[in-house]
Amino acid sequence: MSQSRRDFLKASGLVIMAGAAGYLSTDQFVRGQFANYGATHPGATADSRQRPTLVTIFLRGGADALNALVPYGDPLYYKYRTHIALYPNAQGKNGAVGVIPLRGSSYWGMNAGMAPLTPLIEQGVLMPFMNVGSIDGTRSHFSAQDNMERASLSHSGVTSGWLNRYLEATKKPYDAPLRGLTAQNLVPRALRGEYPVLAGNNRTEQMDLFEDLYNPKNLVNMTARDGATEERGSQLGDTDYKPEEHALTSDMERDVIALSGSNSVERIKALEKAEATPTNAQYPRGGLGDQLRTIAKVIKANVGLEVAQADYGGWDHHSDEGGAGGKHAKMLGELSANLVAFNADLGSHMDRTLVLVMTEFGRTVADNGASGTDHGRGGFMIAMGNMINAKQPISGVWKGMEDLDSGRFLPVHTDFRAVFAESLTRLFHVDPFKTGILPAYRAGASDFLNFMNQLPEQA
């Protein structure tokens, strides 16, 4: 991009994304789109790239921690949950078993909907955390999700997603085309940023023509067009003509669109190839299963996938959350069956694959009059992988049900960024603080929960 174009962008305030709301500037976006990531190295064989992979599953809407991981040994739990409490034996409103003990604990249990996870917990490859969340107090879904996916706080000026920053910080001149992936129609915030990531649900039968039209070679003409607009300006008889002000916005916008298209071509081709990999497990029907199936195929194809995110929405249960066998229990059931399928499908690939399940916040400790719960603070996460270090049934800092924030919420004792930092450090051997992947986060290895073992460095 010529200097004048870049200056024009800044001067004119033309940005693809609004600054105040924390979107990327065009400048950032264009730099990402222009970069030559994914180009095939003349001497490289793309298929030999076995890399560790971090797969995140985002439960959108604020899943209720206390209806997933249940301190059923704490009488206060039953005091707060008068409508949707879960019981370890057949009692409660519909007389069903609502909670099953976690590794034999008489205090901790999990929603009976999560029963499929039992073998994974017994094998020590699955670890739940409690009282995790953001130190930012927002209880807006939008802000809290945005904060978590940017791994930052409100109004911090950080615009890119944390997984994208990992890709950007560790990029090399000839990267594998599918280092980052989502198997959805659109890329979620965590994967957005300068590094191009494919929204893998997109195809076309007219790829050749598309490739021709959305061709990076279009850029060769940009300088020529800069010249052309200078000429055009003089034709308009504008005496105060300044060439740098005349690089047309509409041209610029078109180029950004063309580049975005061209970035997808190689990635779609790589994905189509990887999707030939067979699936070795039965995923539940539904969006989450479809996403995880595709991600698993790409991991098994050994094409260098490093970060991927799947989304599962609909957790905002202000009403009708349900106790045993209720709506929330059914959704946890679908999540659990998916984790089990993914683990089985990947087999030994789970040695270098870490799954992190997260949600933007927990919910009010007391249930409301509509058998639901409102927005809270501290929440839960789940980590899965063969590198999990499962010493206790549950990880994180827990001080009992009397330990409340504002008398209504579970407090945040672990900044979710500590979990992100430990994952990045021990999976990929990067320093997330020095590299700026977790900007403005002052923490170190002493803040880690030690929920996982360091992965051996790969050749």
Place this chain on the structure above:
Amino acid sequence: MSHRMTQRWVLWVLLLTAALLTPASLFADDTDGNPDAPELGHHKLTPEESLRIRILESQAGLRTGITKAQSETIVGPNLDDREKVIQALNRLSFGPRPGEIDQILNSGGWETWAKAQLNPDSIDDSDLDKQVAARYPWTHMTITKIQEQYAEDKEDRAQLYEGLPDSVLYRAAFSKREFKEMVVDFWRNHFAIDQPHGNDKSRSWTAVDYEENVIRKYAFGKFKQMLFASATHPAMLEYLDQQLSKANEWNENYAREVMELHTLGADRGYTDRDVQELSKILTGWRYNANYQFAFDPAWHQPGPKYWLGMTIPEGYAGGELALYTLATHRNTAQFIAEKLCRYFVNDNPPEALVQRVATVFHDTEGDLPKVYAAIIFSPEFMSRQNYRAKFKTPLQFAVSSLRATDANVQSMNSTALVIAQMGEPIYECADPTGYRDVAESWMDAGVLTKRWDYGWDLVRGSVRGATVPQSFYDRYQSLKPADMEQKMIVDLIGGDVGDRELKSLQSAAAQSDTQRMLSILLGSPSFQQR
């Protein structure tokens, strides 16, 4: 002037304002006694209450900065007359139809067109009205009637949840009130609800009434009317759980979102305590068995509430006062002005413009046609920097394709499905936030292939229910290849296209392959701009 004197002076101005401001009802349109105003607006704002609202704003420092709303420097050569029409049609309608640019140029230019569009009732749209009445009969029914006819049977309900997106797209593509359709698209997204496809939610049938009697009805009214209409509509009351909120067990969902998403903006001037207090204020705001709003005192949290620094009285009137406060709050003016400018002008709207529009909003209590006019007739709107600088949303892309090709439409179902696959299902946004109106939300590696395919399918007749008529191609058939490609570029894009696009077009034109040319243009980077 000393600080103390300034304060006293401000207080006198506020008192004077308060004395003048004694509307018949908080939610009636006090300028002309609009008969469409909600009948429920009983509460009269006392001068004391009005004063408190102004003081509240003053304390928050919200009225500062209003006066320094100058225009900022406009960069680049002026748009010529033709470009102005293109800009107007790209931003104020769902894109030009064949011949429309010339037609507007020949009948007074863009301003004449825009002024008519700002007064939609002045435009005869009876052809469309007939079509709508025939295709979507529920648009003329009461909710109880809709329930009677459609709610019982699964297939009848399917008519509603397939029919609602269908009607949205049909009107967007074919209404002569082109600007109204754009505005309605904005408010539908702003006061977002969803329409569930399951059996148990009455929103399957109340949502279609919401579209008619909240969004469309007040799109050219006052903001406070639309806010009040949404707050009391059964679809919203159910969607954000207000229906379930009761004394001592209040539900915070609606109270939070009405401040965060509908009025003040996220974390702008309210605390978590304010969310709880507003929840209590609004307990008892419910609908009855006939789907009519009816305040239920038995569900209402007794006692006064302390909210946004003011004491709100117990009872129904307290809720009206709270909503009125939100509707007329300076932060609301700012938040809505910014969103509207983002929608109509630029993803990163010029600050001076936002300030001017916010002032108009605030001073007129959200008189929407005046607010729209402040944007449309601003120098920023018609500037080179903002010309074709927006990336079409999936819905805008699909509707503009149908318009540009003069498509015959029997059904919009397939088009609605494609829009959903592109991430923007109509009346199905996953969150009450609505969709984000910035290019970054829609421009990923990969998604452009879906647009490319839609254009291709439309031309080949593979989009069910929509076909490009032969008459579209007839206009090009007798032309020489070079004229053919030029005319099609002018008709569909208005201006020029990229070099790569031109080359592809030329090779198709050389074979007189107008179908291929049309596919290339619809899927080209240039057609994604507006």
